[in-house]
Amino acid sequence: MANLHPVPAEFAARARIDKAGYEKLYAESVSDPEGFWGRIGKRLDWIKPYTRVKDVSFDISDLHIRWYEDGVLNVSANCLDRHLATRGEKTAIIWEGDDPDDSRHISYRELHAEVCRAANLLTHLGIGKGDRVAIYLPMIPEAAVAMLACTRIGAVHTIVFGGFSPDSLASRIADSQCKLVITADEGVRGGKRVALKANVDAALERPNTNSVETVLVVRRTGGAVDMQVPRDRWWHALMEGQSEQHDPVPCEAEHPLFILYTSGSTGAPKGVLHTTGGYLVHASYTHECVFDLREDDVYWCTADVGWVTGHSYLVYGPLANGATTVMFEGVPNYPDSSRFWQVVDKHKVTIFYTAPTAIRALMREGEDPVTRTSRASIRLLGSVGEPINPEAWEWYYRVVGESRCPIVDTWWQTETGGILITPLPGATDLKPGSASLPFFGIKPAIVDANGNLLDGATEGNLILTDSWPGQMRTVYGDHQRFIDTYFRTYPGNYFTGDGVRRDEDGYYWITGRVDDVINVSGHRLGTAEVESALVAHVSVAEAAVVGCAHDIKGQGIYAYVTLKVGVEQSEALRKELIAWVRKEIGPIATPDYLQWAPGLPKTRSGKIMRRILRKIAENAPDQLGDTSTLADPSVVRNLVDERMIRG
């Protein structure tokens, strides 16, 4: 029986939503979604109000998802202009640099002026409504300015995480056919520099990147870069002459807002497309309810803007709500492993939202780096990105939050746009390790492998039976893939790719991915991506990749490699292949283990049996299960023997 943490009295007394409120609103939201979301949508400023709320079909022969369809609005006007009268001097962004002596406060008025100048600059560069813009920036205020400037003119941004390689950047640019890339000379993280502009130069040598007309370069470090005239232009030089006045471009509710690439079970990363109205309603409303937002909160989400959490809960949700949001350039352990808590004390952070992998890494350093800081300002903690194990939850609760602060364990996905299963801190008793109950309007259900609905306390695959405003609308440029990936497995429903257990109280416990996606430190990677990087090496004939348990990262990457005939196995080659994957995809894809596989376990039809490879990686050869369908059972014995030698 899990340790139950009831709603603290302080939250119960002051919260926006209490237990009775949750039950009432939830019941209304699922019985009358039109009425509920019609009312909630009014939290935004609409240039032209909507009259239609929801037009959705999950039927694969007629799949469509439209929210607030005839409404017109502008995202940047909702995040900036409408706050100026009441919150003009309020801090919108507290920027904390990698160097602890480097920080800045940017008011809503200042941010508005910067975004207007940037919007004028983008227009001057020939970027218009619907054009795609790649953003490959470190965690500096210009990242938020660039995002908001795109939304101001109706351009569609696609942010590529600064840790991705030139190849990964190139494939995203090629798929979305961007006209502009916004980058920086270099990024700085943990005292080390990252050559972002040089990576852009390399990416633009790759095929199908000719769509890029301009590269705008923000000067972050002043490090030397190679400026190719006329393609490359300095951000600061061009921003100088721009006006601080700009009329936001009206955008239809279903106008594309951004594309964000994410990994799936097969093939190259998919361009998840989100649109304007529904996304912003969902991001802002969940941000307000889940974090029980108050006007004087200082809210800090540690995610990078390169991930969906950075989009919805660092930039769009908080700014649409007029909140003060902290943007941190650095890493948790630089200059030392007290850094998060030093930043909390420095800026008097009240709400802190991070990932289990960071908590586990800090937990390993012991309690002292935490307890030598005050953290008295914190009132609420959050977790996102992967299942949080109860030990890490309890440590986060007891040591970081001093057993005063509720933890909201928020389950959602790039595809969902915002939080879907989560506690509300004033309403939900907490069970460590459980994301708990569905948010308003969310209808989770559990099915077995054959699609049979399972009732009551049970375990199976997590589906969602109805839409919500923040849902992705399509895979950019490949609507068929959207249908096939999410709606074909359990027709009429959205399939999440996650496994889940529901307990006797109706609480949901996400058990992890049930497809070929691995979650490394909260970052999604397709096993197929790592495999195709490996087989792109001249020495490799075949590769199979599975996830394996990892103390800090949650899951690590375990690669099995079959070399080409005549190529010798060696430690040097093993290291070379690991470095190769790192270079091909980026540091987050670096394999933790690489085992030689003279053969891979396959069915007679040639399918690699990953179930078996996962068990071997776990060092659990006694749990291989049924191997009778294997074409050549001796392959497995060889792999197990090899694995035993390594220990």
Ligand code: 6R9
């Ligand atoms: C927001 C984000 C999505 C996948 C998702 C699931 C895992 C995220 C979780 C969680 C358990 C949580 N996940 N939050 N698992 N508890 N609170 O992380 O998006 O990068 O697309 O990853 O992450 O497996 O399917 P994304």
